[in-house]
Amino acid sequence: MKLIFEKSVPGRGQQIFPECDVAVTLPKVPMRQTAPRLPEISENEMGRHYTELAKRAHGLNDGFYPLGSCTMKHNPRINEQMAALPGFAKLHPLQPEWSLEGALEAIATLEQDLCEITGMDGFTLQPAAGAQGEFTGLLLIKAYHTHRKDDARTEILIPDSAHGTNPASATMAGYKTVEIKSDEKGMVDLEDLKAHLSEKTAGLMLTNPNTVGIFDDNIMEITRLVHEAGGLCYYDGANLNAVVGLVRPGDIGFDVVHLNLHKTFSCPHGGGGPGSGPCGCKKDLVPFLPGRHTGEEGFRREAESIGDMTGFYGNFLVYIKALTYILSLGKEGIPDIARNAVLNANYMMEKLKAYYPVAYDRTCMHEFVLSLEKIHKENHVSALDVAKALLDFGIHPPTMYFPLIVHEALMIEPTETESRETMDGVIDAFIQIYNEIIDNPQAVAASPVTTPVRRLDEVKAAREPVLRYKFGE
Amino acid sequence: MIDPKELKYTKTHEWVRYEGDAAFVGISDYAQHALGDLVFVNLPEPGDEVEAGEPFGDVESVKAVSDLFSPVSGEVLEINEELLDAPQLINEQPYEAWFIKVGGITGEEEMMDAERYDAFCEEEEGNE
Numbered sequence: 001m002k003l004i005f006e007k008s009v010p011g012r013g014q015q016i017f018p019e020c021d022v023a024v025t026l027p028k029v030p031m032r033q034t035a036p037r038l039p040e041i042s043e044n045e046m047g048r049h050y051t052e053l054a055k056r057a058h059g060l061n062d063g064f065y066p067l068g069s070c071t072m073k074h075n076p077r078i079n080e081q082m083a084a085l086p087g088f089a090k091l092h093p094l095q096p097e098w099s100l101e102g103a104l105e106a107i108a109t110l111e112q113d114l115c116e117i118t119g120m121d122g123f124t125l126q127p128a129a130g131a132q133g134e135f136t137g138l139l140l141i142k143a144y145h146t147h148r149k150d151d152a153r154t155e156i157l158i159p160d161s162a163h164g165t166n167p168a169s170a171t172m173a174g175y176k177t178v179e180i181k182s183d184e185k186g187m188v189d190l191e192d193l194k195a196h197l198s199e200k201t202a203g204l205m206l207t208n209p210n211t212v213g214i215f216d217d218n219i220m221e222i223t224r225l226v227h228e229a230g231g232l233c234y235y236d237g238a239n240l241n242a243v244v245g246l247v248r249p250g251d252i253g254f255d256v257v258h259l260n261l262h263k264t265f266s267c268p269h270g271g272g273g274p275g276s277g278p279c280g281c282k283k284d285l286v287p288f289l290p291g292r293h294t295g296e297e298g299f300r301r302e303a304e305s306i307g308d309m310t311g312f313y314g315n316f317l318v319y320i321k322a323l324t325y326i327l328s329l330g331k332e333g334i335p336d337i338a339r340n341a342v343l344n345a346n347y348m349m350e351k352l353k354a355y356y357p358v359a360y361d362r363t364c365m366h367e368f369v370l371s372l373e374k375i376h377k378e379n380h381v382s383a384l385d386v387a388k389a390l391l392d393f394g395i396h397p398p399t400m401y402f403p404l405i406v407h408e409a410l411m412i413e414p415t416e417t418e419s420r421e422t423m424d425g426v427i428d429a430f431i432q433i434y435n436e437i438i439d440n441p442q443a444v445a446a447s448p449v450t451t452p453v454r455r456l457d458e459v460k461a462a463r464e465p466v467l468r469y470k471f472g473e
Numbered sequence: 474m475i476d477p478k479e480l481k482y483t484k485t486h487e488w489v490r491y492e493g494d495a496a497f498v499g500i501s502d503y504a505q506h507a508l509g510d511l512v513f514v515n516l517p518e519p520g521d522e523v524e525a526g527e528p529f530g531d532v533e534s535v536k537a538v539s540d541l542f543s544p545v546s547g548e549v550l551e552i553n554e555e556l557l558d559a560p561q562l563i564n565e566q567p568y569e570a571w572f573i574k575v576g577g578i579t580g581e582e583e584m585m586d587a588e589r590y591d592a593f594c595e596e597e598e599g600n601e
Contacts, residue, residue, distance in 0.1 A: 164538075401536045401537060402537075404537055458535040459510040459512060459535055462512035462513070462533075462535055463512050463560070463561070
């Protein structure tokens with residue numbers, strides 16, 4: 001299909017603004033001399049262009065989307081309805097605080113609810129996405145140690161099963177990352193943890209359940225050991241969906257937590273979201289929170305604040321969606337998220353493990369990891385091939401080749417919002433693909449055949465990326 | 474591909490070629506094959522210190538980013554800048570595509586000769 005720039009015709013387009021009929025004097029500041037080269041296209045054709053693009057993509061509304069560690073759950077439409085209320089949608093970030101009371105009450109309610117859900121004492125909603133929430137949490141840990149003049153703590157411990165954002169955030173915050181091994185059950189290797197704890201330890205970053213879908217049985221001991229060494233414990237909330245309403249990070253020894261409102265709390269995830277990664281902490285760290293948050297004296301900035309993470313209030317309308325979700329489900333409904341997410345994952349794992357070996361054969365949490373290493377060796381069909389074959393069944397592929405500690409990994413997270421019928425259909429597709437692997441592996445390696453484009457040249461895309469339209473250059 | 478006899482190999486699949494007092498460091502054919510098509514390379518700067526057994530850079534394939542571990546301790550004299558623009562050279566000619574040239578060598582990792590390294594790779598293959 002043509003790019004929107006290729007459909008552009010000079011002079012065509014929507015007249016949004018009438019010609020200016022008053023004299024305008026612009027200030028003497030550097031200004032662009034030429035108009036931006038925006039595509040000129042009628043509203044009708046623009047609508048068709050984006051609809052055509054949408055038809056070529058696979059979203060949650062098109063079918064099953066089991067992207068592991070991403071929690072691609074259904075986003076209830078009522079969330080959108082609440083966020084579109086003019087009292088929220090038409091606010092300006094610079095309007096005076098006295099005119100924002102409703103919005104501030106919504107912010108305060110969400111902060112309190114998140115504190116209650118995670119067992120924390122204070123929350124900032126400001127971080128714009130998960131990785132920024134992590135970065136915020138690490139800056140809080142740093143501020144805490146610095147404030148106590150405990151400056152020799154330069155290391156953050158991170159298990160080898162962690163999301164890549166963890167070491168990236170730690171490095172950005174000026175810490176050295178120390179990798180902790182996983183044991184044969186996929187949990188933190190306690191001996192390796194003990195060997196790396198020292199007076200240099202600033203903290204530990206942990207995702208629990210972790211990226212192989214396993215809840216660490218030793219969590220109380222892990223957090224105790226880190227505290228004894230003088231470090232703080234950071235909870236990566238990427239997988240909170242598995243325990244929300246049942247286990248509170250604050251009750252199992254964590255001092256700081258970030259959440260992904262665009263995962264656990266049903267805000268849109270794909271297509272730029274936008275995301276929202278609130279960061280919560282225990283009371284010792286509250287004085288360092290960024291931006292403004294609701295404290296005892298109202299909506300204020302802390303004197304020792306680490307500063308702003310984003311402008312103004314962060315992605316405010318995402319908060320409204322998350323708050324709507326929390327209020328719709330209530331205290332009674334929220335634990336059912338986790339129960340059903342775990343039930344669905346175990347249902348699929350049990351049905352699939354006779355065909356595809358699971359990396360860790362035990363009851364899983366909200367997701368599980370298959371390893372196609374044996375199939376790859378014996379039948380020469382890779383995890384990538386199976387992911388591509390799923391496309392021909394109208395199923396979005398699972399997360400592939402992650403976590404790195406599992407070879408030929410396919411990481412499946414069905415979420416709680418899929419029905420048994422949908423999952424049965426997906427299980428059937430996996431079994432059909434398995435039979436094809438045995439009978440006709442070339443066909444699997446040649447998939448997909450029904451999609452608008454077949455295999456993409458990922459190597460060329462990475463080596464020679466085309467990142468903008470080239471105007472006749 | 475046959476692993477050249479004149480090189481020494483680490484358990485993390487780097488090779489070393491000594492020329493006078495300097496050591497050239499690259500990754501083995503087994504490593505480039507396991508990583509798949511490489512699309513980016515991050516290298517240190519000349520003048521940086523590297524330490525045996527510690528990461529000195531990384532390579533990125535379409536699948537993942539992997540650390541490069543230095544087989545020797547010393548100072549980076551030179552980097553192979555050609556790889557920054559053409560990482561495919563590592564896939565095409567792993568034993569020509571050196572990453573760094575290290576001088577002032579003060580120590581080295583435990584390393585294997587080609588024969589032992591081949592056996593080591595076969596074992597890895599079996600364990601996986």
